[in-house]
Amino acid sequence: MDRTSVLPPLRAVQQRCSDCKIRHRAVCSLSGPQELAELDRIKFYRDFDPGQEIVGEGEPIDSLGSVVDGVVALHKTLEDGRRQMVGLMFASDFIGRPLRAIAPYDAIAVTKVRMCLFRRSKFEEVLSRQSSLEHRLLEMMLDELDCARDWMVLLGRKTAQERLASFLMILSRRSARLDKQPLMDGIRIEIPLTREAIAEYLGLTIETVSRQLTKLRKEGLIVMEDQRHIRIMNLARLAAITQDDPRAADEYDGNSTGNTGLIG
Amino acid sequence: MDRTSVLPPLRAVQQRCSDCKIRHRAVCSLSGPQELAELDRIKFYRDFDPGQEIVGEGEPIDSLGSVVDGVVALHKTLEDGRRQMVGLMFASDFIGRPLRAIAPYDAIAVTKVRMCLFRRSKFEEVLSRQSSLEHRLLEMMLDELDCARDWMVLLGRKTAQERLASFLMILSRRSARLDKQPLMDGIRIEIPLTREAIAEYLGLTIETVSRQLTKLRKEGLIVMEDQRHIRIMNLARLAAITQDDPRAADEYDGNSTGNTGLIG
DNA sequence: CGCCTGTTTGATCTACCTCAACTGCTGTGG
DNA sequence: CCACAGCAGTTGAGGTAGATCAAACAGGCG
Numbered sequence: 001m002d003r004t005s006v007l008p009p010l011r012a013v014q015q016r017c018s019d020c021k022i023r024h025r026a027v028c029s030l031s032g033p034q035e036l037a038e039l040d041r042i043k044f045y046r047d048f049d050p051g052q053e054i055v056g057e058g059e060p061i062d063s064l065g066s067v068v069d070g071v072v073a074l075h076k077t078l079e080d081g082r083r084q085m086v087g088l089m090f091a092s093d094f095i096g097r098p099l100r101a102i103a104p105y106d107a108i109a110v111t112k113v114r115m116c117l118f119r120r121s122k123f124e125e126v127l128s129r130q131s132s133l134e135h136r137l138l139e140m141m142l143d144e145l146d147c148a149r150d151w152m153v154l155l156g157r158k159t160a161q162e163r164l165a166s167f168l169m170i171l172s173r174r175s176a177r178l179d180k181q182p183l184m185d186g187i188r189i190e191i192p193l194t195r196e197a198i199a200e201y202l203g204l205t206i207e208t209v210s211r212q213l214t215k216l217r218k219e220g221l222i223v224m225e226d227q228r229h230i231r232i233m234n235l236a237r238l239a240a241i242t243q244d245d246p247r248a249a250d251e252y253d254g255n256s257t258g259n260t261g262l263i264g
Numbered sequence: 265m266d267r268t269s270v271l272p273p274l275r276a277v278q279q280r281c282s283d284c285k286i287r288h289r290a291v292c293s294l295s296g297p298q299e300l301a302e303l304d305r306i307k308f309y310r311d312f313d314p315g316q317e318i319v320g321e322g323e324p325i326d327s328l329g330s331v332v333d334g335v336v337a338l339h340k341t342l343e344d345g346r347r348q349m350v351g352l353m354f355a356s357d358f359i360g361r362p363l364r365a366i367a368p369y370d371a372i373a374v375t376k377v378r379m380c381l382f383r384r385s386k387f388e389e390v391l392s393r394q395s396s397l398e399h400r401l402l403e404m405m406l407d408e409l410d411c412a413r414d415w416m417v418l419l420g421r422k423t424a425q426e427r428l429a430s431f432l433m434i435l436s437r438r439s440a441r442l443d444k445q446p447l448m449d450g451i452r453i454e455i456p457l458t459r460e461a462i463a464e465y466l467g468l469t470i471e472t473v474s475r476q477l478t479k480l481r482k483e484g485l486i487v488m489e490d491q492r493h494i495r496i497m498n499l500a501r502l503a504a505i506t507q508d509d510p511r512a513a514d515e516y517d518g519n520s521t522g523n524t525g526l527i528g
Numbered sequence: 529c530g531c532c533t534g535t536t537t538g539a540t541c542t543a544c545c546t547c548a549a550c551t552g553c554t555g556t557g558g
Numbered sequence: 559c560c561a562c563a564g565c566a567g568t569t570g571a572g573g574t575a576g577a578t579c580a581a582a583c584a585g586g587c588g
Contacts, residue, residue, distance in 0.1 A: 160576065207578085
């Protein structure tokens, strides 16, 4: 059930957009057969190993595209090396900044990653002709913006405990949605990140992440099956800890076509 | 020269989109005469007083549109009342979430504000037909997303001192761009926010904002002309304090259409 | 087996928060 | 014209959440 398993070799993989596994969620999900055929001609796949750089902050963006498989983290780095994660992207999420030449952040493969890529110039050219593509991209960017704003609240106002709870809730919702399971106690989630990456996500240090996790464990809210798998024993209490407004908490999964890398 | 001065009464104001002062920067800036005429027919103006709610978090979004004049803050609130600002919008910025029924944040007028609004349903309908409108909206949302990500770094990793320096740099660049002046020492900026709003912007308390401001003053980096006007005496040092990567420093608040010259 | 890397746990330190008092401005009313 | 609320901002003293520094621990792998 792990989603970080090995990918079939590139050669063996289907090359046809029409039966791509992210077809119905990615940036191309509103494209008709004709439009898709055009994308099909200009797309290409590329695989990345964990830790490998996909885009470098401050470097020219020459290609952009969708995550087909794996997890990608977007970071920004301050002059003295402090780093903050600013995006965490999963299958079907779109990476790259159209309409800009220089990447404002770097993108690093967290797990093994397969990307479906386009040359930037080609993509922008197609984007200007295919309104369905542009419309879907807008939808996705709006979702990401909502996501970024929730993240800002987490970083600006939440305590370490609340941040961890929020993080686990986000992963839980995502996991339930992917498995088409209701969100219920006992749910088992995979954490595709090291403690360091979690710390960069939450604006904390690894030590604080670790301490808060053991605190949640000692309170019986979670069970840690191993380093990368956690079982949530009391979702209601976890949700209460996040301090999120319960009204808004679940909006984001139910949106337009339903998908952002982060929330829900 | 203050931009918070009184607005001419609504009645007296020009109603024609074609000679609107935000025409060349707002969401309609790529619309041709025909498209503009259509927008002209469905738009309406509304004024708001400082402190007045434009959109309420969790409430249905019935209209959305552009800031014509004044400053609007977007907030999110946690259950126990802690608030984080997640957006600060000026003339020509677009407020509202198309393609979503419920507002994920509230929008409050900071100064006197004039909005150019559309009914959401009407706007979405036009949006689906006018690709120039959709394209411009995408551009703007991408810029905002970049902005939000920088903001996340500020909230997640910067010290109080760095946050204040970043805030002042952002206002300085904005001010220079608006006045079509180069960014240079001695620049005078207007701060349209109370200390409380600055604190909500920066994820700090009012006391910390105040202390950091006096620290910058005592170091001779800034001169406080009055509560709402600051003169920056040493931009280079202020920029250095922000810890931002100098390469990327100027990308964002100058958006794709409006490019800024820069400081090192 | 020992090495390397990621994680946990412990002890201390500090930046920022909290609580509280004080300042200075602005408007109001006698 | 002064008195005096009322509010935004500043300053001070002390407390604390989370950072930092350091050491122990666990699992994978040659």
